[in-house]
Amino acid sequence: MVSIRDVAAHAGVSDKTVSRVANGEPNVSPATKVRVEESIAALGYVPNMGARLVRTNRSGVIGLMTDVVSTTPNSVEIIRGVQDSVSTARQSLLIANTSGAPEIEQRVWRTFREHRIDGVLYATMYHRRIRFAARPDIPTVLVNCSTAEEPDLPSVIPDDYEGGQIAANRALDRGHRKIGFVTLNPQIIAAQLRGKAFVDTMTRRRCQIRSDWIRPGYAGEVGEEILCAFDVARDMLQPTDRPTVLLTGNDEIAMQCLFAAQSLNLRVPDDVEVIGFDDFHMISAQVIPPLTTVALPYYQIGMRAADRLLSILAGDISDMSVERLPCPLVERASG
Incomplete structure (x- = not known):
């Protein structure tokens, strides 16, 4: 050796x-x-990592605990961002998936303690508020989530409210006044923030809000939803008095709106425009026409969260706030 x-x-x-x-x-x-x-x-x-651990009490390993992020294609960019930051700092990354099960999460926390993991990035598939059974006793940064119970636990999340404003302003700036909105599950915090942004923007710009044109594209409880966006969009677009643009909760919903328009012989963007949210490239860049969408900055969220954790491990605890990253508009052909 x-x-x-x-x-x-x-x-x-x-x-x-x-x-x-x-x-x-x-x-x-x-x-x-x-x-x-x-x-x-x-x-x-x-x-010799064992010798390093004895000498410095640091393993050189960062733990990434996820619910289903590590098995979800549209969130893999979070992991890529984390990996790039951690690799630059010459740290190793240990990923553990809990499938959202509390008993598995507790077992992972125990494993991280046993292996003297230096710090933990706790990531969720979608932006939500979480609750810990007990406060983490390892330096932790939340990724794509936050907690009201631990206000001094730093987190990095997308600015869903600003993203909602961007989508609404895009439609208004293109001259639309008949604006429909096929939303995410209303129970999700992202849907609530984007919905508030939509109402605030429409009100500020003195544009009529049609409550019958604001409908969820999913039915059922969070985690057990059934996609119903095709039927919802088709129902909105069938009457003569119909929206000229559909804002959507994500690119999956937007794709269903494109299909609904096509089934009614409506041309996108000539007869109706569609604006997505996520910029999930397997959909947004592949459908016809390609989607104009508001991007969720998953890569930047992962990288920024890892950077903040590394700063904390280096002794900088000056910023333990919730950090919101901008959601940029990606212009393509659908609206």
Whole structure:
């Protein structure tokens, strides 16, 4: 087995210098760092993590606990953002999926403690408020969620209210005044925030709000929903007095609205426009016409949350707030 002394001899430096490079510590010149890294690669040296743990009480591992994020295609960008941040900091990432089961979550917390995980990123598939059975005793940053019970627990979430304003203003700026809205499940906080933004924007710009043109695209309880957006959109678009644009809760709903318009021989965007939310590329960039949509910044959320956790681990606890990231408009052909 290659030892730290072997690397030091190969690179012509001290054991301590090799240790500094391996642990990502400062006070090593760029040229020396490159030489040591080349020796590590050439010899296949693997640092002794057990020794590091004894010496520093730090494992060099970040835990990512998810409900179903790690198995959900539209949220994989969260993990990519986390991974890019953690890798830059020369940390490793351990991902645990709980499937939303409290007993599995408690087991994961215990495993993280046993393995001396340095810090935890707690991520959810959709923006929601969570409740812990007990406050985490490991430095933790919430990802795509927040908690009212622990106001000093930092979190990074999308600015759903601003995103809702952007979608409504897009429709109004394009001259629409007959605006329909096929929403997410009303029980979801994102639906509530975007719905409030829609009403506030329409009111501020003195545009009539038709309550019969605001309908959910899902039926049922959260987690057990049935997609009904096709029937809802078709029902809205059939009458002569119909919306000229449909805002939607996500790109899945928007796709169903496109299908509904097509079934009625309505052309998008000529006869009716459709604006999505998410920018889930498997839908938004592939449907015809491609969707104009408001993007959820999943990658940026993951990266920013990991950056904040790494700052906390470095001793910076000056900012423990909820951080909202902007949701940009992605212009394509549907509206």
